[in-house]
Amino acid sequence: MSASAKPDNSFEIVARAPNSPARVGRLTTPHGVVDTPAFIPVGTLGSVKTLTTDELREVGAQIILANTYHLWLRPGPEVVRELGGLHRFTGWDGPMLTDSGGFQVFSLGFGLEHGVGKIASVFPGEEARPPAKAHKKLCVIDEDGVWFNSHIDGRRLRLDPEISIAVQQALGADIILAFDECTSPLSSFEYTKKALERTHRWAETCLRANEGGNQWLFGIVQGGEYQDLRVASACWIDQQPFDGYAIGGSLGRSKDDMLRVLEWTVPHLQEGRPRHLLGIGEPEDLFGAIERGIDLFDCVAPTRLARHGTVYTADGKLHLRRRELQRDGRPIEDDCDCYTCRRHSRAYLRHLFVSHELLALRLASIHNLRFILRLVEQVRAAIPGGELPALREQFFSRYQLAKRRD
């Protein structure tokens, strides 16, 4: 389907929803097949925190994501290459994707400086709240790339499109991403436009750098929460010989904004290439995105929330440290098939969290990943028959969202 001359990779659409742009696909890589829509657990440093590869399999992970910036700093791309690439090095022999380091341009730059995330919790008419925790940024962007001050030892390091691709080639994931600038939700139109133009130039450099390579390279649509920019970016990226798309950057100030960004973007992307929504999402984010044609997601939320003591349930999030769970002998969810729910009570998990036992982090991570991966499995099954809206209704009838401020 793709114009790419990379015969070990392919993406085919297996079924389409009769009532939305949602589709079921099959992404084939040298390390196996990914049925889409798919959620990709994040293993930044080559490890989905706390979990073994067997546990990842058991929980239903098909593919995992690792990070170029972090692995570049440590242990270094040459070490990974010498040890046989990421698959051999990490022991995960399934499909893998690496992020380019573009997110660190944001998270270690503007994000660090202003204490904001990809989706700012700032509502129209409000100024950015004084950040709870602001730091000096660790990177500076110029037209050709980014200077980082290593967060590990302070060394000054240069990352640019060529280096990012070279590092990703050494790491050897099945799918790699173009090096982009992830902009902030607090950035102005002018800045976002300038960053977008730069990201497009970088995209061309990435394509050139990856010519002849056998890894799939995805281009990244940017443009923040500005319709003109998103449309322009989608159209431009679409014209390039990328193997797939990722939608990145600021997705606005609310979940509705995020869906709007998808509506501006996805219609301009070719049907036959996979579409990855970067950094999303939580359970409630999946439906809207899939119904707008998204195939792939990755997000740290399930694993990070788990380590911080919050787990997903059909009724919403549950904070495991709460005192009211002290004598709660039920599993997190009665009908969850994960290891944690089969073996342990909420009371035990609360005890482990309160006691700072490391097992808590692992058990909660297993549950959260199983929860979201199972949800995506259900969504995938519901698409061909047009049952996705019903499934969505059923999900939201129970799932309590955190209190909104607006």
Added chain:
RNA sequence: GGAGGGGUGGGUGAGCGGCUAAUACCAACAGACUGUAAAUCUGUCGCCUGAAACGGCUACGCAGGUUCGAAUCCUGCCCCCUCCA
């Protein structure tokens, strides 16, 4: 028996005349987290009223005293620790 040190809010432990309802850490409680600088971060944390408080009350072993003012200085008492006999 002799010499010295010390008793502070649930715990450890600062403070050593007013800026102290009292630093910090822990515990406790609540909240946040979306391409992971994250087993992290934020808030509350004597009692009462209250949306909140620069509002009231009670507080630094006990009892007195000095002072405009004391957790902080003095006296007595109780208790704990260390060293020497």
